[in-house]
Amino acid sequence: xxxxxxxxxxxxxxxxxxxxxxxxxxxxxxxxxxxxxxxxxxxxxxxxxxxxxxxxxxxxxxxxxxxxxxxxxxxxxxxxxxxxxxxxxxxxxxxxxxxxxxxxxxxxxxxxxxxxxxxxxxxxxxxxxxxxxxxxxxxxxxxxxxxxxxxxxxxxxxxxxxxxxxxxxxxxxxxxxxxxxxxxxxxxxxxxxxxxxxxxxxxxxxxxxxxxxxxxxxxxxxxxxxxxxxxxxxxxxxxxxxxxxxxxxxxxxxxxxxxxxxxxxxxxxxxxxxxxxxxxxxxxxxxxxxxxxxxxxxxxxxxxxxxxxxxxxxxxxxxxxxxxxxxxxxxxx
Numbered sequence: 047x048x049x050x051x052x053x054x055x056x057x058x059x060x061x062x063x064x065x066x067x068x069x070x071x072x073x074x075x076x077x078x079x080x081x082x083x084x085x086x087x088x089x090x091x092x093x094x095x096x097x098x099x100x101x102x103x104x105x106x107x108x109x110x111x112x113x114x115x116x117x118x119x120x121x122x123x124x125x126x127x128x129x130x131x132x133x134x135x136x137x138x139x140x141x142x143x144x145x146x147x148x149x150x151x152x153x154x155x156x157x158x159x160x161x162x163x164x165x166x167x168x169x170x171x172x173x174x175x176x177x178x179x180x181x182x183x184x185x186x187x188x189x190x191x192x193x194x195x196x197x198x199x200x201x202x203x204x205x206x207x208x209x210x211x212x213x214x215x216x217x218x219x220x221x222x223x224x225x226x227x228x229x230x231x232x233x234x235x236x237x238x239x240x241x242x243x244x245x246x247x248x249x250x251x252x253x254x255x256x257x258x259x260x261x262x263x264x265x266x267x268x269x270x271x272x273x274x275x276x277x278x279x280x281x282x283x284x285x286x287x288x289x290x291x292x293x294x295x296x297x298x299x300x301x302x303x304x305x306x307x308x309x310x311x312x313x314x315x316x317x318x319x320x321x322x323x324x325x326x327x328x329x330x331x332x333x334x335x336x337x338x339x340x341x342x343x344x345x346x347x348x349x350x351x352x353x354x355x356x357x358x359x360x361x362x363x364x365x366x367x368x369x370x371x372x373x374x375x376x377x378x379x
Contacts, residue, residue, distance in 0.1 A: 054137075055157060057094035058129035059087055060122055060180060061101035061143035062115065068242060074101065074143040076245055079252040080265040081107070083144050083239060089268060090148040091139055098132045100125040101143070107268045120214035122180065123221055127193050127213050133186060137161075142180035144239045146248040152235040156183040159230050166225040173233040179222045181236055192224045276324045284332045291339030304331050 061074040061084055068076075074084035081089075084099070085107040091097060097110045102118075113132050115124040126140060137160060139153055152170070159168035166188035170181040197213040239245045252261045263278065284304070285297040292300075307330075308323035 053157070053161075054095045054135045055093070055139055055183070056133035056135040056137070056186075057091040057097045057139045057141065058126060058133065059084070059091070059097065059099045059110075059141050059143050060125045060129070061099050062119065062125055068240075068245075073239065075104070076239070078146045078239070078245060078248045079261045081268055083146060085268055087141050087143050087145050087148055089264065090145070090150050090153050091141060092273070093150065093153070094139065095135055096133055098129040099143075100129045107271070115214075117214060121216060122218045123193075123196070123216045124213040126189070126218070126221070127197065130186065130189060130193070136186055137183055138186045138189065139183045140180060142238060145181060145235065145237070146239060146252070147234045147237050148181065149235065152181075152230075152232050153183075155230055155232070156181075159183070159228050160185070163228045164226070165228040167222070168228045168230055169222070170236045171229050171231050171233075172236040175231075177222065177227070177229065178236045178238075179218050182227075184225070188225055189221070192221050195224070196220060274320055274324070276321050277328070280325070280328050280332070284328055284335065287332060287335040287339065291335050300331055300335070304328050 075082050077083075078086065084104075088097065088099075088106060088108055088110065092108065097108075098113050099106070099110045100113045100115060102114065103112045111132050113128045115121075115128040117124075129140075130138065137157060139156065141148070156168045156170065160183045167182050167184035170178045172178055193213065196216065237244075237248070239248055251257065259278070267274065281301055281304070285301055288300040289297040304324065304327040307327040311323040311327065312320060
């Protein structure tokens with residue numbers, strides 16, 4: 047079963063670990079490909095109705111709800127309990143904040159796997175086939191049910207423990223071991239950053255030729271706070287045509303002007319706004335670049351007549367005087 051993109055789900059991102067193997071560094075804030083790890087994860091679950099981050103509040107690329115386990119540093123199970131208390135959707139995606147290669151398609155695959163099964167959760171597996179319970183989609187009721195068994199229920203019957211209660215210090219496998227799980231294999235998305243070597247590997251992979259352009263575009267969109275899917279190939283073709291047919295500096299200037307024109311069109315409510323406005327502006331600029339290049343090619347060929355230009359050797363017509371009869375060329379005989 048495939049879920050619809052609009053099907054509701056919430057997300058809980060656990061970002062409060064101590065990062066002992068990073069020397070106590072602020073792991074969620076470490077940048078990979080120009081973006082903080084936590085912002086990369088938040089981009090992957092941008093379709094969530096509510097996104098709860100369990101950690102001390104910090105600047106993020108998009109708005110989130112903040113929660114904190116009690117006691118602070120009480121471990122992943124206590125953190126999950128605190129995050130679930132702020133959610134309401136039937137399905138919850140649970141993620142750690144150190145996943146540099148997690149993307150929205152993988153999140154959707156997890157949700158699809160959960161919807162197509164009777165399982166309590168769908169978890170990602172790493173290259174060795176091991177479950178990654180912090181890259182998973184779960185049924186919220188199942189999580190609350192088992193957390194209630196493991197921890198202390200509060201007096202309001204909400205299904206989550208009171209201030210972490212007996213959950214503090216418990217490993218997450220104590221919870222997932224009680225759940226019926228289905229599995230999704232995605233070794234790259236399961237890659238997490240526990241050490242500085244992991245971070246160096248992630249940075250190197252992102253800068254590989256086949257990945258760098260998409261990563262750069264995603265980073266720029268996050269930095270500028272825009273969510274827009276455009277035809278990258280069409281824009282690259284336009285930049286190439288402007289560079290070759292006009293001059294090299296025309297490439298960045300033309301694409302800037304396309305973006306500006308699209309923004310104006312969107313502000314006026316024209317061309318459908320967003321991606322449609324970019325596509326329309328790109329089409330117009332590409333047509334102009336093609337016409338410009340055609341003229342340049344014609345000028346480069348000696349003897350190529352231009353529209354409206356007399357042919358060499360042809361008599362130049364003498365304008366007729368007002369009221370005179372039209373001139374008739376002499377007979378060839």
